Amino acid sequence: MRSIDVLTQIVRARGGKVTSQRLLIWQMLAQDHSHPTADDLYVRLKPILPGLSLTTLYSTLNELVEWGEVRRFDTGDGHTHFDPDLTPHAEVICMRCHRVMDVPEVTQPMVLPDHVAGFQIVTRSEQYYGFCPICQASALSPISVIGEARAIQTPERS
């Protein structure tokens, strides 16, 4: 998501209001790369702004998503996660313990075909689903495996 100042200007220009609740939520979210859930945020916000309502938090998160400032995603743990980081990156998600790890993005965005022409793209995300080393050791194992994460070779010093 973009800076608080930019958001402030744009919201005002639209006839919206920059309330203390929005400001605080924006600030808390902007610096958080831990893929928090709504409840994660609420627990941290409540002590700072005790009057804050869950309803307000949800509506603020939802509008950030609708504006394209924040991406919502699902790790399979039953909670909706939010990510303010719209810079190119991908996530590696364990299908059993639902741990999420960010990885820097190296693939190029695609040129989209005819049948989606006119679609206005705000965010791109890429996810790699699989099983972390810990969960591989447990009883169940995945039926199909398309690959394994390989370490990128560090160039040798000459």
Next chain:
Amino acid sequence: MRSIDVLTQIVRARGGKVTSQRLLIWQMLAQDHSHPTADDLYVRLKPILPGLSLTTLYSTLNELVEWGEVRRFDTGDGHTHFDPDLTPHAEVICMRCHRVMDVPEVTQPMVLPDHVAGFQIVTRSEQYYGFCPICQASALSPISVIGEARAIQTPERS
């Protein structure tokens, strides 16, 4: 997801049972590229197998996800969607009306870096979030736009 025959063999080899419920759900899901929700499937399955329980459907879907045969994803409409298509493709998702369109994949999977080495990758997915032509016309417009879907140029006949 893979063929019913392959799933049947693997489940049996593990000491599992191939029940009529699992078979029917597998068959219904395998041929469905509409990104159905659990409820979508239930509505269609119930007339065929009236005794089917929602609990069974959920547990069957969950195990397919854990096995890496089906991918679960979230369009933002409050429902969990399932996709049996693990071939390389991406989705374009409207952040307002939550419509989903598949597009053929052209980017290459990344080589993942050190800190996720050992992670066993089962599925990769790529999503493009934005606003479809219809939703662009409505009142709200996204604050930031990283690009627009462009039609792929059709080579001219010579």
Next chain:
DNA sequence: ACGATAATTTGTAATCATTACAAATACATA
């Protein structure tokens, strides 16, 4: 600085997807 206007927030209650659980059932193997 003030007041009018409309956007936003709040709290409660409702909704709805999903899961827990324990008894009943049925598949697979010998």
Next chain:
DNA sequence: TATGTATTTGTAATGATTACAAATTATCGT
């Protein structure tokens, strides 16, 4: 075919998220 065990079922519970209407407050024009 009988046995053991994985699976299914139905109901009840859980828990995230939303609806709604009254109260509040930011913004803008004066």
